[in-house]
Amino acid sequence: MSSPAITETKPSPPTTELMKVKVDGKEIAVPKTTPDPITGKPVATTMIQACALAKVDVPHYCYHPKLPVAGNCRMCLVEFGTPALGPDRKPVTNPDGTVKISKSPRPAIACATPISPGMEIYTNTPGVKQMREGVLEFLLINHPLDCPICDQAGECKLQEYSVDYGQATSRFVEPKVHKPKHVDLGPRIVLDDERCILCTRCIRFTRDIAGDDALGIVNRGSYNTLSAYPGKAFDNNYTLNTVDICPVGALTSKDFRFKMRVWFLKETKSVCTSCATGCNIVIGSREEKVYRYEPRENDAVNACWMCDYGRLNYKWIGSENRLTEVRIGKSTSTWTAALKEISEKLGKAAPGSVAIVASARQTNEELFLLSKLAQKFNALTDSVPRMKEGDKLLLSADRNPNSNGAKLTGISPAQMGANLPKIADRIRSGSIKTLIVFGEDVTKHGIGTDLLGKLETLIVSDILPNPTTELAHYLLPGCAHAEKRGSFTNGKGRVQRFMKAVEPKGEARPEWEFLHELVYQVTGQNGFASIEGLFNQMAREVPAFNGLTWAGLGDTGASVPI
Amino acid sequence: MIVKRDKLTFWERLYLPAIIGGFKVTLRHFFNKKVTMQYPEEKWVVPPGYRGAPYLVKDQADRTKCVSCQLCEFVCPPKAIRITPPGPQGSPEVGNVEKAPKEFEINMLRCIFCGFCQEVCPEEAIFLMKDYSLTGTSRGEMIYNKEKLLSLGGVHQDKIQKWKHKAEEAKEQGVAP
């Protein structure tokens, strides 16, 4: 089992004093202060946080645990009381010895009211019920009730709270205030102003988290309208997070718009593969088609966010061009035949005559199996570095999701890409006769088609066709991360697992499955035929992963020193 | 268990009285009004409220009423409905409604005429009509597409015309729909 120090997901909260409060009659101890979501400085704990700790739901729109408090929607109104103080400033006791509570005559918004010792919070009184009904009635006065054509339907807080806390009928007969319905906010966002409930979550996110103060509210009263700064496009790399946090269907993604109703989407926990940060995601798929990525909360990696670049980088999974057949030379073959021929060829290969170029986009397990092959032949191995510009928030300059995995399993040297020229030289000199390529087009990285032509055996596994796959003597169709299970080690050394969302296309098979077979045929080492077993075996054999288990990774992963 | 049989009486053993009784009944029906229907030459006219095959309807302004909300696809117990939503471009032809199905198929071999689709539809766009005997020469033929469903469904006189009303109200306020 992994030690708790490794699987811990959050930095341990600074030890703060606890304070006793009662939520709906249930006493709990809550920390006096909580870190501010933006600055991290301790600020007084609020009633809504105390209720969350007490597992009591308080409906809310504008409050978001990762954003500054705005307190404008009033949905979180609760009633509360504090210990009554006598003229001597001492708590007054009831005749039975309990502390007398003086109930506040006015309600308070739970999201912005700090707790005080002995406070009692009431969330289910008739008064609170009426207030919630009232707030919802106001929110719906000018709401278009577009649910049948609204992409948010099914995951809409206005729908949910209306069912849970609202009234069944409307008393409003006057015409509704109409607003622009199809506002092009930026390259990836469409805004429906009629649906906006003016919670300002999107404004606070883009100002305080993304650092791009692009949104604001214009006009007054019922004519309040969300708008981008005139002449400025809302186009930073984090705009689509506003679609996630918008509690209603006002902000919609141009990419996902009108594509599928959310209740059909199967949700699979996964990890984004577009950079070394490894944001945790949920893949929404239906009938073997991926429809969207959404960020999944992990405080050790991406909080609640992900970048637009990664979020929209999924269409290649369903591409028409996918490699779907096993090929020997130019003719279609079967897995059995190809693996048999490959293992026979490799069985005859002399040490030092084999090289492996494996992408840092392969999983830890796959790279581990490849490193076993490499050991057998004393092979020269490397991966391809993919450095581009990163940003301050999440996007890493390293666009490989598993550079650290490649290093820790020994596939890539400390300086990734340093072995590629050596491999090229040795192919040129004829000492390397067999090249195994996984998930890279080596012709773009110094091993040109002329060199590939000199090889006796070129074994390639990839997902999409490229010049290297064209020249392969053996072509093994591989899987996208959404089609298999496995784990990546992110830029900070967090090992995170991902699950399978859709079936592989055609004949494609997860790389670790056929690599496991190949390793057995070639080296005689029999490993595990399940991803759990394979991971645990790797954790025992690769020093950096010692102590980890597949189960122990959980949904948010575990950190290893790098 | 042994069931004791009563012996037949003499009168019963004659048989003839029973046969004559039977013929009387037959003869009476012979002169009564006929109830047998010469199906399929003659078709049964279904009573109002009958749940036959579900078809799509257009409104009086010739707009396909369905907005592709896919609730019927979700609720349909035998999964007979399959809808292709319009995608990010929406459906410009329906104006402020923004959405209409790109394709809408009902597999009539699967449909059990339960009426859930009609009940769940928030747009009054699908109705179970009077057709009860659907035939075809192949399975493919029994999957009715949007065009066929609309032509069979005809026009529904919409009393509320929610979307038209919304567009007009917005126009009065000077907001482009």
Ligand code: SF4
């Ligand atoms: S925002 Fe919610 S309540 Fe409003 S139209 Fe969309 S789904 Fe319906």
Ligand code: SF4
């Ligand atoms: S667009 Fe959405 S997130 Fe932004 S203010 Fe309106 S309701 Fe809130």
Ligand code: SF4
């Ligand atoms: S009538 Fe019932 S079975 Fe037939 S399409 Fe509608 S919901 Fe499905």
Ligand code: SF4
């Ligand atoms: S429920 Fe009605 S509006 Fe929605 S998809 Fe079905 S027919 Fe169309």
Ligand code: FES
């Ligand atoms: S959640 Fe408290 S006022 Fe909006």
